[in-house]
Amino acid sequence: MKYDIDADGVSHYILGELSYNDFDKSRRIGMWQLAKLIQGARHQRFRSVTMNLKGLGITSFVRSQFLQIYPAFYTSKLTQNRALDITSRLSHLGRTSCCLDTDMYDLSTKTLLASGSVQDVFVSRQTRRPFPVASIAWQQTKVITPRDQRPISGPDFPARPTGTLCFTQTRTVMSSDTDANDHLNEAMFIRFCFDCASSAALDGHLPSFRKDVIYADAKTVWFLYIREARVGEELTLYCWEDRNLSRTLWVEMCQESQVIGQCQIQFYEDGLTRSTSEPDGGLTLAKL
The missing domain is CATH 3.10.129.10 (Hotdog Thioesterase)
Structure with missing residues (x-):
């Protein structure tokens, strides 16, 4: 696995190969496993932010998730030796929540396979109530606003x-x-x-x-x-x-x-x- 973030604020979570466990009995990546792959990119992206929030007594929970799967996801016949590039960008930063958008590409062909958007809500570890996001945790983060609204309704x-x-x-x-x-x-x-x-x-x-x-x-x-x-x-x-x-x-x-x-x-x-x-x-x- 390789991870990098470019000057535009887009991160690249590159998987050199897939695991046998990534595939279900239809010999394809299941939707829940796709969500796990995206989750891995999300955790890598938010690692430093999570540490900052933890020190402030704040944690986060996923509120909603949307996945869009394109025909190439099925027709490209992904196998274990195929490398993937999962890009992510912060698309919304609200008072108590944020949205991270992701795109999953076949690294060799640059074909877009799937996209997603996850909304995280920040809460106090003590009260479990929504908590305003501390600016210090996001001082190195760039928001890339999409054309359509976030969070996705x-x-x-x-x-x-x-x-x-x-x-x-x-x-x-x-x-x-x-x-x-x-x-x-x-x-x-x-x-x-x-x-x-x-x-x-x-x-x-x-x-x-x-x-x-x-x-x-x-x-x-x-x-x-x-x-x-x-x-x-x-x-x-x-x-x-x-x-x-x-x-x-x-x-x-x-x-x-x-x-x-x-x-x-x-x-x-x-x-x-x-x-x-x-x-x-x-x-x-x-x-x-």
Whole structure:
């Protein structure tokens, strides 16, 4: 791994090769693993800032995350010996939050594979309430404002349907699912949602997905992190297919009666490459 930041404020997190564990049974990088790769670039970018904030009694939590996956992510047939360049830039710095935008490129071809935006919220370690960002922690940081608004506004999350239209699954948070704060890691949130969606499809609850959704080509993933989840807590996940937006799934995660996370997953109309994706029926593209 190599890391560098240029004069324009864009950092480059270069992975010389991928790990066998980066790939799932479809022989592709899963969405939760993509989130982990981006997380690695984010942690590298914020290392010095995190140390400054820690000394001031401040910590940060991910509030929301958006992933945009491009066709090349599926058609370029990534393998273990392919190098990646994950660039990142601070796109928003508010009073108690910031946004980091990332782009993932195939290093050899410079092809854009995926993009993302993560919103972090800063809180007091003592009160767990939002805390104004100390300027000293950001004195060496340059903000690159994008054309569209940050944080990215998520979709209006619909009411959960009743009856057989909604698939339900329970899952217990394990120690290996948590981060250094002993909370369910944000990438594991996404993994839980995709696991639930896969089970829903295989159980016949998703009309447009007759097989495991791991073989479908995800186009966008949006996640809102509402509350923390800790080791040993039992979570209930609900998954359903949107009746109006084509190839769009919703997943809601609850701990007892409290909603702790909400996710929208949109898929491309059909498998972009038959060599890695199983046929799954095609519908019109959905839009956020």
